[in-house]
Amino acid sequence: MILMGRVSRKQADWDRRVRFAEAIGAAVLSSSNDPSAFPTTHPLHIAAPCVRPNKAAMALIEKADLIISLDWLDLAGILRLSLGEAQTQKPAAKTIISCSVDNYRTNGWSMDHQALAAVDLPILAEPDQFVAQMLDVLRVKKTVQLKMRPAMKQLSHWNNASLTVPPAKRGEPMTLWDMAMTVREFAKAQAVTFARLPIGWPGEAYEFESPLSFMGNDGGGAVGTGPGHTIGAALALKDSDRLTIGVLGDGDYLMGVSALWSASHFDIPVMIVVADNRSYFNDELHQERVAQMRSRPPQNRWIGQQIDNPRVDLVAMARAQGFDSEAPVSTSAELARALKRGADIVANGGRYFIDSLVQPGYADSGPDQRAGQAKKA
Ligand SMILES: Cc1ncc(C[n+]2csc(CCOP(=O)(O)OP(=O)(O)O)c2C)c(N)n1
Numbered sequence: 001m002i003l004m005g006r007v008s009r010k011q012a013d014w015d016r017r018v019r020f021a022e023a024i025g026a027a028v029l030s031s032s033n034d035p036s037a038f039p040t041t042h043p044l045h046i047a048a049p050c051v052r053p054n055k056a057a058m059a060l061i062e063k064a065d066l067i068i069s070l071d072w073l074d075l076a077g078i079l080r081l082s083l084g085e086a087q088t089q090k091p092a093a094k095t096i097i098s099c100s101v102d103n104y105r106t107n108g109w110s111m112d113h114q115a116l117a118a119v120d121l122p123i124l125a126e127p128d129q130f131v132a133q134m135l136d137v138l139r140v141k142k143t144v145q146l147k148m149r150p151a152m153k154q155l156s157h158w159n160n161a162s163l164t165v166p167p168a169k170r171g172e173p174m175t176l177w178d179m180a181m182t183v184r185e186f187a188k189a190q191a192v193t194f195a196r197l198p199i200g201w202p203g204e205a206y207e208f209e210s211p212l213s214f215m216g217n218d219g220g221g222a223v224g225t226g227p228g229h230t231i232g233a234a235l236a237l238k239d240s241d242r243l244t245i246g247v248l249g250d251g252d253y254l255m256g257v258s259a260l261w262s263a264s265h266f267d268i269p270v271m272i273v274v275a276d277n278r279s280y281f282n283d284e285l286h287q288e289r290v291a292q293m294r295s296r297p298p299q300n301r302w303i304g305q306q307i308d309n310p311r312v313d314l315v316a317m318a319r320a321q322g323f324d325s326e327a328p329v330s331t332s333a334e335l336a337r338a339l340k341r342g343a344d345i346v347a348n349g350g351r352y353f354i355d356s357l358v359q360p361g362y363a364d365s366g367p368d369q370r371a372g373q374a375k376k377a
């Protein structure tokens, strides 16, 4: 199994990584924290991209006899989450090769850089140098026959599984899942670079076929970096034919909204779409978990996190920085139309903002329990 972490954005390196995985017949996992590293629709990319391993990713890691980490961010962390043991204390009964220069920056002075995993074979190198040399050593030809190991053939590809899920409901208020599926559908029709995707975005919506499909997040989940990152990516891609979109949480947007002014000032074409659940929702889940541990009422989880009453006029804030926009959308059909309108404006050099209202709740966190409970609390 290969853990595709922080790797190069060059197309030639991307192609070499695909050939390497195909030649050795390794299952691949990529991280939704990092820029796109491997075609997520490839038959070897069996589990949906993730930061915290989803069930399918855990099962793969559990089954793997050999794990090759290509500079995965926090290798010890994903091994601990999947195998139940910090690799540093009790190494897993599998062979682990880790290609990374993390040893240079991780030390005992602080925990900022996470733990260093115990590995069988450390390769102190940039992953794409290593892959290129491996192709030479293994004498891998330009076109290789894809090896699918029998055990892997039995596993269902995440993409097949997500396609059997009903498509976005078009008439009702959107869930984050509906929104993500609508955006995924839109992005199939043209060359899109997602500068950012929000924290609860379902892995099944990560459909990446180029090193420029996704720029990754910031490695730590810093709220407020989304607008600035989006505009930086749009500046870098200004002269390309790609449409740069930042899909942001409303909290992330609110903490960094003044970056939009820079896009207007420097005439940078870009689209920003906010998944507007009127909340710092991620932390509602934290507060709920802590409330349960401390026998406090979990229905109070929204306090200090909900961004409502009054509702913030996100559209007005975007317009105030020089963006075009329209009234907030709350159904998949409206969102699909807004994305098309925005794409035309951005193709002509403009900037477009969409406030996409979604029901609070992540794809895997179940239906929101908040409605009706806020009053009781
Ligand atoms: C600077 C900073 N403040 C607080 C946090 C903790 N935090 C992580 S996610 C999150 C909520 C983000 O809200 P939003 O962008 O609206 O995304 P949502 O979870 O609602 O989808 C918070 C407060 C953080 N990571 N960084």
Ligand SMILES: [Mg+2]
Binding pocket: 249, 250, 251, 275, 276, 277, 278, 279, 280, 281
């Ligand atoms: Mg939010």
